Amino acid sequence: MSLEELLESGGVPKREDFSQEDLAKLFRKYKGLQKKQERDQAFWAATNENLKIAYEKLDEQERELARTYAIIQDDLSVASKIQAALLPQPSAKIVSELELAVYHKQLAEVGGDYYDFFNTSSGGYALGVFDISGHGVSAALVMTYLKAQFMTILESLDSPKEIVEWVNNTSYEFLKTVKKYATVNFVVMNTNTLRYVSGGGFGLLLSGKCGSVFEKRDAFLGLRRRAFREFELPFRKGDLLALYTDGITEAQNDAGEDYSVQRLNKLIIKNAKKPVQEILDLCMEDYTRFRNKDSDDITLLILRKKV
């Protein structure tokens, strides 16, 4: 029987089954396997050593990442507090004249939705709701910039058109440079009317038995150097005004449907006689039930002129 046949037979051969040549071949094969094993061992030892070093490096990188993440989280936490502090408290005049409810939530620690109350140069007051493109730190920085611009110009102007145009003209180059823009809803309150400018902002006014939605087709802040249009609507005792950003209306449910402006406005109209905080709570409950997740910053202001 040849060596190959002996190996294939599966049994344990006897010494006499092997020829001298078979034994020599077996010896060579054994030596060959030994060498191969030595080479394999060296290869795997080098590979294992390499893996060990790679894991150690990975560990160190993970620790570094955790340290960096903690620093960023600390910074964001401070930024979040700063941004919250920049949001306004309504003045005594506003509190005395308006019943007011606000829902404001940033998607991340800081964000680009922004609302504000201002005193006008003629002793009245104004409201602004803005949605800065993008989210996070960059949008929050633009928010502080815009706040400063509005605060500056409101010391000398009280026409919403002039105010918004001035802010747009002075901010245009800056916003273009940082590749940002912002929707604007700017409302100046008068005795029995309100005047507004809207570039992409959402507004619903319920005055007596009439309902009006804001004409919002003007440009966003920072998008074009163009004139804005000013509109005037009645705003008497008992009238209700809702201002909001698209964070609510563009949120989607599991079927991919938008919450929609129509749904929000319908809900506000249906509950218009209720206290503003109750209307706001109903809106947010309905929104929360509808949407599968928040996908944008959210701002909703509901106010009624006190009787």
Added chain:
Amino acid sequence: MAKKKDTTDLVVFGATIQGFAQACINLNIVAGAKAENLIGEIEVTGWYPFEKLREIEKVVFEVYENSGPILERVGMEMMLGWYNFGPGKEIIKKGVDFLHFQTGSQGYASVVKGPEKLVGSFNLEFLDEDSGRAKINSTTPFNKDMERGVIIGGMSAPGDLDFIDVKNDENPQIFRIEFA
């Protein structure tokens, strides 16, 4: 881009560089986009500056602390590719033929060109088939661990030898070969 043979530069045949890169990929030394970059721009029939090979070699040095056994395995893997998917089967029929192929550096000369001083040689200086011993002297600029792997891989590829051992630990340029 393939570079034409130029006697003033040390150049390596594209198939050799690609074989080296492919061996690194087969052994998972590099993967993903890095691997694609390694072989993507190499034309097998082109000639490339020797530095191109050094670049790939550098990847191994960067990744492995102990690169010797790895480069030896890369050399072996390269020659399996050369034998199974390249011209190897046409050139050698038995393991010992690979040694004959190195006579007068003919194997090496087919993949490296340039000024003699830079090219060096990879020459079979001694062969005794009966006792299973041989000696190759290498003055090439190639890594010697990889060349040891090339000899082992080239002799193993036909599958007729039971035992192959190549040592160059006394003098890296002198490869003492035992085989049976």
